[in-house]
Structure formats: structure tokens, C-alpha cells
Amino acid sequence: MKKLGSLEALAEALRRLPGVGPKSAQRIAYHLLQHDREGASLLGRALLQAVEQIQHCASCNTFTESQVCETCLDAERDSSLLCVVETPSDQLMIEQTLTYKGLYFVLMGRLSPLDGVGPKDIHLEKLIARASDGIVKEVVLATNFTNEGEATAYYISETLKARGLKVSRLARGVPVGGELEYVDAGTIARAMLDRRST
């Protein structure tokens, strides 16, 4: 077959997107070139600009275009509370509950020894420095309740408690609207152990 430098390079580059194999990459390339060249240019520029502009917040480690992100600069937030989340999406979910007014630290990942993700990759040193600023009184661990998220929470908890910090974890239990019949036994067991007086 004929060699098409730019087209092949595009298909090859599209494979860098998560979950895109050779066939999909080719289909996406054809689609963009045939039906959405404007979108392709737009995406091309957005990618280059994002790579150039976006860095990690010096304080909370999330993605930002400035030295320190807007959330960290917000003077109305309670700087004695630091909530640790895995990703910016998780932070967004917590913001949407309107129940938390403190600051955040975004790990940008979770411990996962099998994938080679260790304490360094989740910026643990930066978190320790951040939590030891003398202002933070309580660290709320809001990593996911998956095996990896739980292990991450445990590891961070042990590390921070060894430095005399107060550490808490989001409550586990039956979800709001949950019917016991359809909730898994592990969740019910945890809810029973953690039951609260009313």
C-alpha cells in the first residue's frame, strides 16, 4: 500500500489515547479528516496549549495554569481542614456536595504496587510537607473505597499519624436510597460495625 506520512503519523499518535487500538485509531483519523477538520485543528491546538500551560498547583497538586490554584487561594476556606482525594474529578464531586469548606490535596493517583505506583508517584512527600504547615488540624482521607484506595488511605494515615496529625476517613455504610436486599454483605457488615447511636 501507499505510504501516507501524515495520515499514518496521525493514526499512530491517536493510539496514545487510552483505549484506542489500531483499528479505532484509523477510523478516528478518517473521521476527523473527512468530517471534522475544524475539530481536528481545535483538538491539536488544545493539546499543545494544555501541555504548555498546565502544571501542578504548588499547594494542592491539582492541575492549574497558575502557580497556585484558585481553590487554594480562596481566603474563605477553612485552612485547618485538608481533604485528600485521588483525582480532580473526585475533588469536584466533593465540592458538589456543598458539605466541605476546607482545602484539598490531590494525589493524582493511588498506590498500586502491581502497576509500579509507589509513594513517590502520589506525591507523598509534598502531602506530608503540606499537612505539616502548622495550620492544618485535620486531614480527611477521601480516596476511593476500592482496594487500592483503601490501601492508599491506610498508608497515608499511618504516615501522618506518626507525625502527630489528626487523620479521619469518609464514613462507610449503606448508600442513601440503598435497599438492604441489594446492598452487598461487606457494606452491611461495615455499616453494622460502624453503627451510630441516634
Add this chain to the structure above:
Amino acid sequence: MKKLGSLEALAEALRRLPGVGPKSAQRIAYHLLQHDREGASLLGRALLQAVEQIQHCASCNTFTESQVCETCLDAERDSSLLCVVETPSDQLMIEQTLTYKGLYFVLMGRLSPLDGVGPKDIHLEKLIARASDGIVKEVVLATNFTNEGEATAYYISETLKARGLKVSRLARGVPVGGELEYVDAGTIARAMLDRRST
């Protein structure tokens, strides 16, 4: 939540990819920025270059970086045969069979009135001009055997036959290795009607 111009622009641009919704777009953006900035730059440059460089072959309508693609320029091909396919991928499949040595015309689509794709969108005028060059003796229709592909083949066939051209269609029948028990009735019916003496 804080406003991140470049990050939001990237997530928005990623939605231009087929099959990517808002959640996936955000996840892809985070993934690229966190784990594969090199890939993001690569993809950004590849997109811009492809949009800039790639055009349609003046002869066969496929994607190419030159005026006329390499296949069309290949002097060893039989220029009396013109095979009509829907996409460059289809062309590639036919090339891989090593059974066809003629030239191609790539429609870059198929007739689909419900999606607003008419004769103009599949470059029918260009195909008619190409097939009427006085050298082409037979047009082989190799559009897909879907409803839309069949309708496209029928429409092209009528148009070209009205101009005195010989038109053929890929044979339909039981696939190689096919077991009758698992082949659909429509295919068997067609294979029965098109049966050949041995």
C-alpha cells in the same frame, strides 16, 4: 469550582472525537496531562500536520499528501479496471487479497438519505468523470453489503450503465470456512440464486 481555561478547552476539544462523552473526555485529558504529556504533544502536532497536509487524490479521491496518490501513479496497474470502495480501509482490505491489480475510486462514504448523505457527498460527479476517461472498461462495485452499501452500489450502477459503462459487483455467497448451519438465511438464499456450475 475553579476555572482552568486550557484544561477545560482540552476536555471540550476531546469531545470532538467520535464516541467520546464529557466524562471520558475529562478522563482522557487527565490521563494525558498526568501520564503522557509527550503523547499529547505528539498527537497535537500530528493532528495539525494532517489537517494541513492531507487532501484528496485528484484521481481516486483517497487521502494523500500529493496531488495524485501513489496507487494511481503506479504504471503497473491495469487502468482499464476501476474498483469503487467506500473507505480507504476497504481499499486496503482488497489490496491485501492480492486478487485485484486495477485502480480504485474511494467514495469516502455511502449514500444515506436518513443521515443527509446524498450523491454529492460521495463525490459521484468525480466518479462519473473518472470512469468516463475512455480507458476504464469495467467498474467493479465493492461497497459494503449493508443496506446503505447496496443502495449506493445500485445507484452508482444505474448511473454508470446509463453512460454505457460495464459495471460489476463483488459476488455474494457463503463465506469461506462458513458452515451452513450458522450462516443467515438471506446469505444462503443469495448463494442459491447465484449458484455456479462446476
